[in-house]
Amino acid sequence: RKRIRAAQGIPLPGSAEWLVPPGGLEEDLPALDIGRDWFDVLAAAVTLCGGETPDLFRRETRPATEERRDERGQWRGVATPGVNDVSEWLGWGGMVPPAEGNAVLELRSAALRPEALPPEAASAPCWRVHSTAQEDAAPTFDADTRPSLFVLCGFLGSGKTTLLNAIIERQRARERCVGVIQNEIGATGVDERLVGDAAPVLAMDEGCVCCTISGNLRAGVRELMARANPEVLILETTGLANPMNLRIELEGLRELARLAAVVTVLDSLHGEALLAESELGREQVRGADVVVLSKCNLASPGQRLGLQAAAKALNPAARLCESGAEALPPELLPLFDAAGASQGPLRRMPGAHVSHADExxxxxxxxxxxxxxxxxxxxxxxxxxxxxxxxxxxxxxxxxxxxxxxxxxxxxxxxxxxxxxxxxxxxxxxxxxxxxxxxxxxxxxxxxxxxxxxxxxxxxx
The missing domain is CATH 3.30.1220.10 (CobW-like, C-terminal domain)
Known part of the structure; x- marks a missing residue:
């Protein structure tokens, strides 16, 4: 640890209390643990690129000092029992590190077994990446080539397609291919015409993906992937779709795509009335990982606060963000820009879930x-x-x-x-x-x- 001790203490301004009592630690930083995180990532990258694990592990220790500030504000190092500098070396291809102190532990080649390493070193990913020597080696850093799948829900006229176009524009600027599956309840679609040639679009009309054309989604994803090989897939559902009824459909896509998030768009002007009157509208919020309150530039402060409270009451775990003149909230940028980990299947909720026909x-x-x-x-x-x-x-x-x-x-x-x-x-x-x-x-x-x-x-x- 990196420690700084204040001999005279540090008083709290305007108070008789101490921010740091005399002789207390002004700084106590777990420097080794922080450095190890960075070191592990760098070592894993070397193993991944070189295709082989390290053939050398060496740990050295040297006595270190604890920094102290005296009554004049000057610094001095004081030798303190138990305070050491620790250096660790990893080597590939027979490299020999220079000796800088007393080697506490040095392991090479055949002696370099996980059980011989300190626990914190043995758990590092550099020992497992690309290891073919053991059949049960964990593929910790195996690349997942499946596209990220986002489900875009929201009631009729909430602004789903507007948000979709903003996402596509953002991803195109980052040279990422977005594939879109658009589902409309009418036999003739409008929304796919609004995307134009900004992204490859597969239209699934003649019904709602969560009920009347259930079973077609897997075939649609396969077709779109064969046509464009997208990095991001977005399923824009009809405004009457209930994401809770999509769970089985989405679980059947595991080998093709990884579910990144369910995003529900909620109209700030009409949202409160919708949630009060429609179980379908409430289910769209309950099934979301992220709820976007749209058209906030047109809504009054009272409408916005009321809708925020109603959405949080229905789904306290969902991330809540707002959009207005700019359709894409800044909070959503990391979600769509990163190849994030899968959220897994939609959360299970007991009981039957309403469909648009029920209402x-x-x-x-x-x-x-x-x-x-x-x-x-x-x-x-x-x-x-x-x-x-x-x-x-x-x-x-x-x-x-x-x-x-x-x-x-x-x-x-x-x-x-x-x-x-x-x-x-x-x-x-x-x-x-x-x-x-x-x-x-x-x-x-x-x-x-x-x-x-x-x-x-x-x-x-």
Whole structure:
């Protein structure tokens, strides 16, 4: 240990108490243990690169002094029983270290057996990495080539795809390939078109990955890995997916990918109402390793604090972070940037877990074969019968050409749509998807008939 003793002590300013009593230790640092951690990593790297374990271990000891500060504030070294400098040598390829003191222990080649080493030295990883001499040698530093798998959950319109695009942009800047599996409850997907060519995307539409198309995820991961060999995989679930129902699916992916984390996005504007009304929304929070409160720049301080408290009450163990104008919270950077260790399968929770069908959620898709005035589209989206929770689509306007329309509750926005990768703007059939509880398909069809909506896509050509 590195020790500094204050002979006169160190008083606590403005108090009769002592910060360090006279003759007490001002510093007592476990220098050997701290240095050993660094030394073990360096030695393991040499073994890993050289492909062989050390053939020399040598430990030397020398008397050392304890530093003391006298009453004049001057330093002096005082020989103290039990205080020593300890040096350790490891050698590869027959190297011979210089003698600097009294060798307490020196082992070479055949005599260099783990049981002959001091316990703290025998446990170092340099003795096991790339060791083929023993069949039971532990592969401590074996490379795990499986991609990290992140599951991105969150209720309808919470901002999952916005966060996804920010993650992809960050990883592309670091020259890391991200593969995306996007699942949407509607038969025609919108979200995969929003990623464009930023990352290889596999769309899994026609149902929810945790129930109606359960069993397809493994095949999807295999396809995406064969196509792009990504370092990071992100499964963006439908807004109605319950991560608690994904446990069996994810456990079946162990040989293909390692589960890094389940990230749930929670809308700060509507989150409190969602958690109060929907067991599905609550399950999305309970099943998360990380909960991201989105749109915090638009929420009031009361909304943010209330949602934080509600999320913590449901899942005290989850990491909580906020996003606003910047979609990717700084706290998430280490999680996605590092090839972190697997979190393992989703935590087991007793009892049955709710699905979107249990709460009456469904999706209705309609096609709009002709361009419509932009103002008419906005009015139709905001006045849908049955008050769908989510309205989204890619539509053609008379004024602006193709647009992306997205609505959550009473909010509705449009923006120009340039087309997905390999698809010219306006090339695919224009469509609208409404998602909500107990939706009346015929009522929605009659409502959107004012814009020429039909149930089947128009014939090509």
């Amino acid at each position: 009456g959620f469904s999706a209705v898709r309609l096609f709009l074969p002709r361009p419509v005035p932009r103002a008419d589209l906005l009015l139709l989206a905001r006045t849908c019968p049955g008050s769908p929770f989510r309205v989204k689509g890619i539509l053609n306007t008379l004024e602006d050409g193709p647009i992306l329309l997205q609505g959550v509750g009473d909010e509705c926005t449009v923006e120009p749509f340039a087309g997905a990768a390999g698809e010219a703007a306006g090339e695919a059939p224009a469509f609208i998807v409404c998602i909500g509880r107990e939706l009346d398909r015929q009522a929605l069809l009659a409502h959107w008939a004012n814009a020429g909506a039909v149930e089947e896509p128009p014939a090509a050509g």
